Amino acid sequence: MNSFSVKIWALVLATIGLAITAHKIFNVGLPLTPQQDTELWTVQAQASFTGDGGPAKFSLTIPSTTPNFLRMDEDFISSRFGLSVDTIDSNRVARWAVRRAKGTQNLYYRVQVARANNEVEFTSKPDFPEKPEYVEPYKSAIESILRTVREESADVESYVRALLILLNAPSPGANVELLLGRADDLDEWTSEIIYILKGVRIPARKIWGFTVSDSNNDMKLTPMLQVHNGERWFTFNPRTGQQGLPPDLLVWMVGDRPVYDASGAKDVELSFSVTKTYAELMSVVRKGAEASDSLVAEFSLFALPVQGQNVYRLLLMVPLGALFVVFLRTFVGVQTFGTFMPILIALAFRETQLFWGILLFTGIVSIGLMIRFWLERMMLLLIPRLAAILVIVVILMLLVSMATNRFELDRLLSISLFPMVILAMTIERMSITWEENGAGDAIKMGIGSLIVACIGYLIMTNESLMYVMFVFPELLLVILGLCLWMGRYTGYRLTELFRFNAMRRGGS
Numbered sequence: 001m002n003s004f005s006v007k008i009w010a011l012v013l014a015t016i017g018l019a020i021t022a023h024k025i026f027n028v029g030l031p032l033t034p035q036q037d038t039e040l041w042t043v044q045a046q047a048s049f050t051g052d053g054g055p056a057k058f059s060l061t062i063p064s065t066t067p068n069f070l071r072m073d074e075d076f077i078s079s080r081f082g083l084s085v086d087t088i089d090s091n092r093v094a095r096w097a098v099r100r101a102k103g104t105q106n107l108y109y110r111v112q113v114a115r116a117n118n119e120v121e122f123t124s125k126p127d128f129p130e131k132p133e134y135v136e137p138y139k140s141a142i143e144s145i146l147r148t149v150r151e152e153s154a155d156v157e158s159y160v161r162a163l164l165i166l167l168n169a170p171s172p173g174a175n176v177e178l179l180l181g182r183a184d185d186l187d188e189w190t191s192e193i194i195y196i197l198k199g200v201r202i203p204a205r206k207i208w209g210f211t212v213s214d215s216n217n218d219m220k221l222t223p224m225l226q227v228h229n230g231e232r233w234f235t236f237n238p239r240t241g242q243q244g245l246p247p248d249l250l251v252w253m254v255g256d257r258p259v260y261d262a263s264g265a266k267d268v269e270l271s272f273s274v275t276k277t278y279a280e281l282m283s284v285v286r287k288g289a290e291a292s293d294s295l296v297a298e299f300s301l302f303a304l305p306v307q308g309q310n311v312y313r314l315l316l317m318v319p320l321g322a323l324f325v326v327f328l329r330t331f332v333g334v335q336t337f338g339t340f341m342p343i344l345i346a347l348a349f350r351e352t353q354l355f356w357g358i359l360l361f362t363g364i365v366s367i368g369l370m371i372r373f374w375l376e377r378m379m380l381l382l383i384p385r386l387a388a389i390l391v392i393v394v395i396l397m398l399l400v401s402m403a404t405n406r407f408e409l410d411r412l413l414s415i416s417l418f419p420m421v422i423l424a425m426t427i428e429r430m431s432i433t434w435e436e437n438g439a440g441d442a443i444k445m446g447i448g449s450l451i452v453a454c455i456g457y458l459i460m461t462n463e464s465l466m467y468v469m470f471v472f473p474e475l476l477l478v479i480l481g482l483c484l485w486m487g488r489y490t491g492y493r494l495t496e497l498f499r500f501n502a503m504r505r506g507g508s
Contacts (some may be wrong), residue, residue: 040114
């Protein structure tokens with residue numbers, strides 16, 4: 001395969017990996033850095049009433065469809081009451097019941113919500129309303145308003161918007177003034193608008209919600225107007241005509257049903273309060289992906305058991321460390337014993353920590369190298385010699401562990417995590433290099449291996465990189481593409497520039 005084809009494959013793989021990552025960031029909302037927090041609101045409904053000693057029932061309408069918000073959790077708190085939750089006309093209704101209720105009773109419903117860029121829509125499809133028989137003088141006023149609006153609109157959306165602008169004009173005409181006199185508050189005014197829209201058989205209803213804030217102990221339900229164009233619902237502010245749900249409005253219920261109903265109870269009081277806290281953004285996004293049955297949640301590493309997650313948090317850092325080894329060897333020209341031996345040593349450094357890891361690695365390799373030269377005098381075959389070196393490495397690791405345990409140096413007990421086969425092969429290859437090319441090249445390659453292992457340790461212990469690789473494992477495709485691209489590099493290495501510079505000075 002020629003160089004151009006390899007570069008095309010590298011580009012395709014990197015593009016796929018980056019595209020999936022971009023989808024997770026911009027569409028799903030996964031954060032790029034760990035420990036990002038997002039706002040979380042806890043809304044509480046508290047119902048209190050006095051029981052007369054007999055059976056008591058209490059029902060409360062609770063959120064069902066919540067555009068712009070994600071329901072994280074909800075709790076029903078009561079004592080001795082039975083609980084059931086039903087769905088009635090696009091609403092969820094919590095029903096409490098008890099055989100005997102005497103004295104003051106308290107029921108609580110709490111829901112935690114977080115902001116979400118969800119595409120949740122109201123799915124119910126209403127029937128077209130019957131045209132009412134308006135009575136005079138309201139009949140003439142309403143029909144005049146409807147004729148005026150019809151000329152200034154093209155569809156249901158523009159019709160409702162034009163109607164709301166006309167009804168809420170700063171200087172209303174006589175017809176509007178007549179209708180305004182029939183509404184004392186926003187609830188009645190919204191009902192009046194729905195009554196007017198029946199004249200042109202446009203389905204309309206109220207939705208009720210709270211404007212969430214930092215904290216509020218006396219929240220009131222606010223009505224909004226919804227109309228249906230035959231395909232979907234559109235929301236309007238009944239006072240301003242502005243289309244769309246406000247981003248901070250938590251929809252609580254739909255329609256004109258009462259927010260609560262009680263029997264066997266007196267002195268009923270219902271209050272709403274909200275408080276704001278903060279939660280880890282990652283948990284909120286994961287909850288949203290699970291709620292929407294997203295493939296991101298289904299094929300996420302977070303779906304693995306905890307033990308599996310911990311394994312892959314480590315394994316996913318190995319390709320990243322390998323990428324840097326490829327870079328250092330291909331472009332810089334750092335010489336090491338083995339291609340990926342430094343990465344395996346770096347994995348051991350994760351447990352021993354860097355300083356003690358360097359100390360142990362240098363000590364074991366140095367002692368093992370001296371013993372290897374002693375074994376050379378015995379004229380052993382290659383395989384038995386390697387086995388002997390492996391046994392010696394294990395003995396050295398055992399002696400170090402016993403000595404450090406005697407002096408209570410707990411950190412050095414982690415020497416057992418060093419890959420002993422890699423240490424044995426390092427000793428063998430270093431001794432061969434020493435014999436063939438001299439001590440200088442052998443020491444240079446040993447130092448190069450140690451430097452690469454230290455850099456690999458710093459990379460593979462970086463919390464931000466560990467988070468990115470675990471949350472966006474598709475970046476492995478990007479790493480693969482970079483490895484393919486670097487695999488076709490045939491230019492100079494950085495260290496070769498110094499070598500050729502010396503030749504140039506000698507030639508001149």
